[in-house]
Amino acid sequence: MMLPAPNLDDRTFQQLVDDAKRFIADRCPTWTNHNVSDPGVTLVETFAWMTDLLLYRLNRVPDRNYVRFLDLVGVRLFPPVAARAEVSFRLSAQQDATVRIAKGTVVSTRRTATERAIEFTTMADLDIVPARSVVVASSVDGETLRDHTRELGFGSGFACFDERPKAGDALYIGFDRPAPSLIVLLRFTCMVSGHGIDPLRPPLRWEAWDGRRWSRCSLEQDTTNGLNTTGVIELHLPRTHGVRDVGGVTSAWLRCRVVERRGVPAYRESPRIVSVVGAAVGGDVDAVHGAQVAGAVLGISEGVAGQTFRLSQVPVPTTSEPIVIEVSADDTRRNALPAGLPSASPAALPTTAPTGSVAVPAGDGSAPDSPDGNGNGSGAGTETADGWSVWQLVDSFASSGPDDRHVMVDPTTGVVGFGPLVRLADGSVRQYGAVPPKGSVVRVRPYQTGGGRIGNVVARSLNTLRSSIPYVAAVYNRQPASGGVDGETIEEAKVRGPLALRHRDRAVTAEDFEVLARQAAPETARVRCVVEESGQDAGAVRVLVVPRAAGADGRLALTELVVPDTTGEAIRGYLDARRVVGVRVSVEPPRYVGVTVVARLRCAATAHPDRVREDALTALYRFLNPVSGGPDGTGWPFGRAVHVGDVFGVLQAVSGVAYVDEALLFQANPVTRERFSRVERLDLPPTSLVFSFEHQIDAVRAQAAG
Incomplete structure (x- = not known):
């Protein structure tokens, strides 16, 4: 089966002849005989026939050649963007020691007969500390703290709010240590006394001190019917849960505050609590769609300019951590390869990074020592403690000197390239970027592969733990994963290519800002650039970003339209390096x-x-x-x-x-x-x-x- 040929120019032979005759009437009005018997028309038809043959050959140019053409002008296909989700790990019971969920833990959807499992990898270590409640108190005036710790388990309990509860009354529960990003389970023994409310919609709000302010906690479940019956309340604490002094008592506080809500009945009488016990039973950590690829040897340097290597698995999503390329030093070459491995064959390396190594690439392709913001500068890479050097990732070798340890990585094709040797107009040659010494080993640290819209899984679907972890009983994602975008297609690149050539990677017009913002964060759904025309901010550029959110049947929560901090910082840094001097740029949601x-x-x-x-x-x-x-x-x-x-x-x-x-x-x-x-x-x-x-x-x- 033959692939359909692209139609780059769809003009036919007759259309070419008709266009030529219209030019004749415009430029030579005295030539009025356009019959086929006229010798001039015969020449027109001859050249139209030759042009038609050229168009036929041009239309047979395959997409692979078109990609190479775009690569020559600096337009590369965008890699996919990996979806992100917050994954919750639930323990079988509260523990007396810290349970660590290591970075790189893999969770996935359940594999079926028709669908393969979709893997997510955690992005940081999660320590589930054995935090427990030690203080229970209340406040009815916002200042005075009434300690009820000694009253727990005795008599008819205590009133956690004022006799006639009002907005601002609060029940305080203090823990012996902070529990950042953890799941806290509170077990209540209550008496039915908080009359007047709707048990399914109590006028309560759970908050935790995050070091700067009282931050609202996400409620997982509440079986107490508004603190009226014995049951449990499960909360997800903020990532910066900390210690604070409240009414002279220092603790890691949670509080349950009475609030006023339109259409929600208020308490006519305060609930009474007999006992309450709290403990950490799990935690939350961010995960990104994709599989972890072990570090590997890419090959042996031949000591020549422009040498390329290739990653074993692609593509590399843009939201993952930057790829780190290392080159062995002179005294480590003979020990860099495992025993018995041929010099030209790759081999798997340990999945842990070398001790003392530092990754220097930035997420937007820039580096700290880059004077132009494009990842090009006088940086010479970073030496590690074990004799390996980390080479700096750049977008282009245009500003690289012959001693700069720079390397380019195409996340879509997986090509790892070192600087070329270019002949100049006067006959001399210049080396752009350093060349790894002959015989040195080139390797890549562990990296991630994956991405795409397939990672936008629904809530509660990441329920399979791919490796056994002691005391972990369940894993799930409370919210749908979002942000996954497929890689750029050739058809999309054909549209973007002319635009990229027109603005030349510089933000001048409003359209330039919009195009560059999409390049910096392909996971966004919409971008709009607005220029302030009056007032004290006249001339300032506002880039309005709408995140990609699907929702069920078009129904969106306002929290789904919040632009992630990582996306905002990526757009802001990318535009700041390409804006006109003196232009103020802000990235914000509409x-x-x-x-x-x-x-x-x-x-x-x-x-x-x-x-x-x-x-x-x-x-x-x-x-x-x-x-x-x-x-x-x-x-x-x-x-x-x-x-x-x-x-x-x-x-x-x-x-x-x-x-x-x-x-x-x-x-x-x-x-x-x-x-x-x-x-x-x-x-x-x-x-x-x-x-x-x-x-x-x-x-x-x-x-x-x-």
Whole structure:
């Protein structure tokens, strides 16, 4: 089966002839005889025939050659981006000693007969320390601390809030040590006394001191019905949980605070607690999609310029740690290869990095000693304690001197290249980047491979531990993995290539900032550049970034639209090295304006109202979506107003809807959950996007005729 040939120029023979005749009429109006019998027209048709043959040959250029053409002008295919997820490790029971989850631990989805397992690798060590509760107290005025530790387990318990609980009353639980990133299980023995609340939605908020402020804790489960019945509460603590003095007592504090929420009933009487015991039973750690590849010898240097090697497994996702290339020193060459290994064959090395070694590459390709921000400078690599030198990763050898230990790595193809020897116009030669000595061993440290959209797995799907760890009973991801993006295709590179040549890797126009921001962080869904035209910030450039978030049926949580710190720093550093001198650049999310639709639908006689209601809600959430909504399905346009007519059109197109009886449009605040007055048109500033918030649909059957 032959591959389809690309059509780089689709003009036919007749179109070429017609174009030539139009040029004749424009440049030589006195030539009016365009019949085929005219000798001049015969020449035109002859050259059109020759051009048609050239176009035919040009269209047979394969994609591999096209990639090489792009590589010559400095355009390389983007590697995939690996998805990230927070993985929770749950112990079988609280332990008396610290349990360590080592960096590089692999968890995966469950393998089935039709789907292979998707692996994630932890990015840091996780120490589950044996933290336990030692102090229980309460406060009703925000200052005075009432210690109830001695009252635990006796009598009818104690009132954890004021007699008539009010916002700000708090129950404090102090631990003997900080428990950063850990899962804490609190076992309560309570008496039914906290009347007036909805047990499924108690007006409570759990917080922990993170070293600077009280940070909200993620609630895993609560079986106490608002501190009214005996049960457990499981919390995920922040990563910087620390010690603080509260009311003269120093401890690693948690607190349960009474809050006011719209539509949530308040306490009429304080709950009473008989006993409470807390302990750390697990922890959370970030993991990235991909498999860990052991370090390996890439080959032996021949001492010539421009020598290349190749990684054994590709691609290398952009969100993983930078690849580290090492070259053996003179006195370590004979001991660099394992015994019995041929000099040209690669071999596996220990997965641990050499002692005392330091990785110098930065995530955006720049280095600390790079004067131009492009990873090019006078750095000479880093010597390690065991005689190996770490060579600095660069994007180009353009500014590399003959003594600079620079190396280029293509994460898509896995090609590792050293500096070339270039002949100059005067006949002399110049070496760009140092050349590894002849006979030296070139090796790569352990790195990661993988990435792509396949890593955007749903919540609770990372439930398999690939290696046995003592006391670990379960592993899971509470939130869906996000950020995974497939590698760039050739068709996408064909579109980006001319743009890259036009702005020449420099940010001058607003479009340049948008293109470069996508290059720095391909995992983003949308990028918009806005220039302030007035005020004290006139001339400043604001780069608005929308992260990639899928959501179920278009429904997004506001937390899914938060730009990760790593993404923001990568974009900011990439643009800062390419901006015009004097231009101020800020990277931030757009302002999200909440919108709520309240509608009543009349269903067709054969339609089921519940099904119509769910379909209508799905249609609204998908249409009023900042990532994938809007009229063209590419995200709600920046600054586009929301009309009630848009809502009527979306609802009327839902299958089973006879007609839309009524549709109301409200602006809402998704943070405070406040709904404002009704509007016919919701105007958005140029830096804002719409955000769907708690739409309400009432679907009823249409009345029968007569």
